[in-house]
Amino acid sequence: MARTTQEALERIWRVVASIPPGEVESYGSVARRAGLPRRARLVGHALKAAPEELRLPWHRVVNAAGRISFPEGSAAHALQRSRLEAEGVQFRGAAVVRAARRAPEDLDALLWAPPGAPAVRRAR
DNA sequence: GTTGTGACGACTT
């Protein structure tokens, strides 16, 4: 697979570049898609080391909890959040709301929940 | 060499 670190970084950059506007992906997920399972930390390094000319949508990468990995109050945190909000990404507290995950849950509930069954956990 | 530090995450308490 990735024989050198440089090659790994390039694969990560390509994956990040493929994240559509308005969506987010976790570091771990990016790593897996790049063929580098368990290398979430490397994704962080890759973004830090990414050449500015690539114009990567780095702001679409958040941690597994759906939260921005820069310290709250930092300029980078504020920039990432504002860029996401500008693309229509919604937040619930500090975590992003992932529409792609919520819809199927609700659909399953509508299609399969027997009448009178305990309510499926509602999205906040 | 060795050690400490992460833009992380999965598991276990």
Place this chain on the structure above:
DNA sequence: AAAGTCGCCACAA
């Protein structure tokens, strides 16, 4: 649910 713990490994000192 929240806090530890451990795995991961590139880099800098």
